[in-house]
Amino acid sequence: MWKKEEVCSLLKDAVARREIVVLAAKCEIKYSGRAESYLGDGDRLIILKEDYSLLVHQPQGNAPVNYMKSGTIHSSFVEDGFLFLKCENLVQKEFLTIIMKKVYFFNSHKLNDSQKIVLQGNEADMANMIYKAPEIIEDGFKPVSQEEQTAYGFIDVLGTDKEDILTVVECKRYCADLAAVTQLRRYVERIMDAKGLKNVRGILAAPRITDNAKKMLEDWGYSFVSVIPPKYLAEYSKSQSKLDEY
Amino acid sequence: MWKKEEVCSLLKDAVARREIVVLAAKCEIKYSGRAESYLGDGDRLIILKEDYSLLVHQPQGNAPVNYMKSGTIHSSFVEDGFLFLKCENLVQKEFLTIIMKKVYFFNSHKLNDSQKIVLQGNEADMANMIYKAPEIIEDGFKPVSQEEQTAYGFIDVLGTDKEDILTVVECKRYCADLAAVTQLRRYVERIMDAKGLKNVRGILAAPRITDNAKKMLEDWGYSFVSVIPPKYLAEYSKSQSKLDEY
DNA sequence: GGGGAGAGATGCCGC
DNA sequence: GCGGCATTTCTCCCC
Numbered sequence: 110m111w112k113k114e115e116v117c118s119l120l121k122d123a124v125a126r127r128e129i130v131v132l133a134a135k136c137e138i139k140y141s142g143r144a145e146s147y148l149g150d151g152d153r154l155i156i157l158k159e160d161y162s163l164l165v166h167q168p169q170g171n172a173p174v175n176y177m178k179s180g181t182i183h184s185s186f187v188e189d190g191f192l193f194l195k196c197e198n199l200v201q202k203e204f205l206t207i208i209m210k211k212v213y214f215f216n217s218h219k220l221n222d223s224q225k226i227v228l229q230g231n232e233a234d235m236a237n238m239i240y241k242a243p244e245i246i247e248d249g250f251k252p253v254s255q256e257e258q259t260a261y262g263f264i265d266v267l268g269t270d271k272e273d274i275l276t277v278v279e280c281k282r283y284c285a286d287l288a289a290v291t292q293l294r295r296y297v298e299r300i301m302d303a304k305g306l307k308n309v310r311g312i313l314a315a316p317r318i319t320d321n322a323k324k325m326l327e328d329w330g331y332s333f334v335s336v337i338p339p340k341y342l343a344e345y346s347k348s349q350s351k352l353d354e355y
Numbered sequence: 356m357w358k359k360e361e362v363c364s365l366l367k368d369a370v371a372r373r374e375i376v377v378l379a380a381k382c383e384i385k386y387s388g389r390a391e392s393y394l395g396d397g398d399r400l401i402i403l404k405e406d407y408s409l410l411v412h413q414p415q416g417n418a419p420v421n422y423m424k425s426g427t428i429h430s431s432f433v434e435d436g437f438l439f440l441k442c443e444n445l446v447q448k449e450f451l452t453i454i455m456k457k458v459y460f461f462n463s464h465k466l467n468d469s470q471k472i473v474l475q476g477n478e479a480d481m482a483n484m485i486y487k488a489p490e491i492i493e494d495g496f497k498p499v500s501q502e503e504q505t506a507y508g509f510i511d512v513l514g515t516d517k518e519d520i521l522t523v524v525e526c527k528r529y530c531a532d533l534a535a536v537t538q539l540r541r542y543v544e545r546i547m548d549a550k551g552l553k554n555v556r557g558i559l560a561a562p563r564i565t566d567n568a569k570k571m572l573e574d575w576g577y578s579f580v581s582v583i584p585p586k587y588l589a590e591y592s593k594s595q596s597k598l599d600e601y
Numbered sequence: 602g603g604g605g606a607g608a609g610a611t612g613c614c615g616c
Numbered sequence: 617g618c619g620g621c622a623t624t625t626c627t628c629c630c631c
Contacts, residue, residue: 121601124601125601129379129400129414131377131379131400131462133375133377133462133464133466140624141586142624143476143528143624144474144475144476144477144584144586144623144624145474145475145476145586145624146472146473146474146475146624147472147473148470148471148472148473149470150470151466151467151468151469151470152464152466152467152468153466153468154375154377154402154466156400156412158412158414158415158416159414159415160414160415160416162415162416162417164412164417166402166404166410167466167468167470168375168404168405168406168466168467168468169404169405169406169408169425169468170404170406170408170425170611170612171408171410171422171424171425171611171612172611172612172623172625174472175472175624176417176624177624178417178624178626179415179416179417182600182601183600183601184600184601197600201624203624213464213466214462214464216377216379216460216462218379218398218459218460220379220397220398220399220400220413220414220459221397221398221414222397222398222399222413222414222415223397224394224395224396224397225394226392226393226394226420226421227392227393227394228390228391228392228609229390229391229392230389230390230391230609231390231607231608231609232606232607232608233607262605263605263606263630281607282389282607282608282609283608283610284618284619286619286620286621287541287619287620287621288534288537288538288620288621291534291537291538291540291541292534292537292606294537295533295537319618319619319620320619321619321620322619340387340390340391354428354429354430354443355367355370355371355428355429355430386609388609389608389609389610390608390609391609392609416627417626417627418610418626418627421609422609424611447609449609474624476624477622477623477624478621478622478623479622508620509615509620509621527622528622528623528624529623529625530603530604532604532605532606533604533605533606534605534606538621565603565604565605566604567604567605568604
């Protein structure tokens with residue numbers, strides 16, 4: 110168990126040196142900002158980054174239970190035997206207070222990282238794939254150039270079918286839902302309005318679609334095409350020794 | 356600097372004891388699953404939780420740069436002087452490999468936390484507020500009972516106006532956008548279809564609305580009411596000593 | 602800086 | 617489990 114005065118001092122020094130701070134503590138947390146929250150006593154992991162963002166993690170779960178964004182101002186002090194960490198983001202009018210009762214461990218270190226993640230297989234890649242291989246959508250489908258695409262907003266792929274009818278394609282990398290259908294509908298209506306056309310087709314391209322969405326899609330005269338989103342990076346070996354798994 | 360063999364051993368023991376593990380390391384990360392990603396060498400914070408979820412954080416930013424969800428199987432070993440952490444989620448067909456070149460610090464501890472966060476000021480609270488004070492929407496607006504509300508799906512508030520016309524209210528706790536309008540439209544059309552009514556009103560209740568959304572809303576004959584989402588928890592003091600801020 | 606839309610979205614609740 | 621939807625969504629892009 111760490112002395113709170115010591116942790117308070119180490120915390121200030123670490124932040125001053127722009128180190129990342131990690132500590133585990135029994136604490137109580139209050140938040141007020143866009144919403145309000147209260148979290149009673151329990152053990153959590155507290156992370157304070159060099160950009161002054163703060164994360165609080167419970168021992169389970171993916172998402173932080175509380176957090177403050179970059180640019181927050183932090184202050185700490187010991188009062189009534191508790192270590193207080195007060196966090197203020199005046200720009201966003203958000204406030205968070207952590208009241209620590211016990212500190213289990215503390216660590217800080219300067220981390221240097223200039224790398225950015227390279228991520229592929231997203232919706233943009235899917236739209237590019239359709240540009241390069243339009244027959245995926247249907248026979249005779251011809252996309253217009255990518256430059257023209259942006260002229261009507263955020264439409265993924267705009268093209269013409271074999272009968273030269275203007276066709277809007279909306280891509281989803283996941284299972285298409287009702288919101289995807291209404292989005293497609295909005296784009297088709299926007300194009301009809303902008304171009305003064307009465308007949309514009311709408312196609313939803315996704316790996317799959319929910320039954321309700323399919324029904325709504327067909328009620329509106331649009332159609333669905335099953336397309337698997339691409340993955341470009343070389344797959345690294347998925348076969349490995351199963352020894353020592355835990 | 357920690358010895359990789361020692362970290363590997365500590366890691367296995369900590370996970371076996373269901374402790375949370377936190378370590379800072381210079382590493383390289385590969386991911387393959389719903390998408391594919393690569394992150395070159397840099398210093399990151401790696402967190403392995405008792406539910407076997409994994410988080411990788413860069414020294415800046417709110418969101419983890421890589422992660423694996425609860426239920427992942429982890430295995431670690433030292434090879435060619437590097438500490439490998441391989442993470443597999445067979446159910447979700449996701450795979451992540453961390454190749455650690457240096458380990459700056461390591462910590463683990465059993466954390467006990469049975470508390471759940473109490474969060475207020477969300478959309479549901481906003482709908483409840485309107486139920487209790489329907490005059491917020493407009494004079495003569497009467498919500499139907501909360502039981503009936505669920506009968507037609509996920510409509511926030513269903514009621515009648517002073518002329519007894521059925522009215523759908525969609526709440527947004529943030530600035531209403533185009534998607535909010537299409538969502539309202541979908542609900543109104545669903546109600547008209549289900550009840551065989553030709554005249555159903557739609558009201559969007561939110562703190563504010565974008566110009567484009569307002570235009571689309573009015574084009575469809577719906578209306579906007581400015582409503583501030585409620586905050587119930589007692590505000591704790593926002594005035595505090597500015598000493599020792601950092 | 603606001604608007605619009607994707608995200609390896611996540612998480613919650615409903616059926 | 618899937619479906620529908622909010623999220624202290626967050627992040628990026630583009631105007």
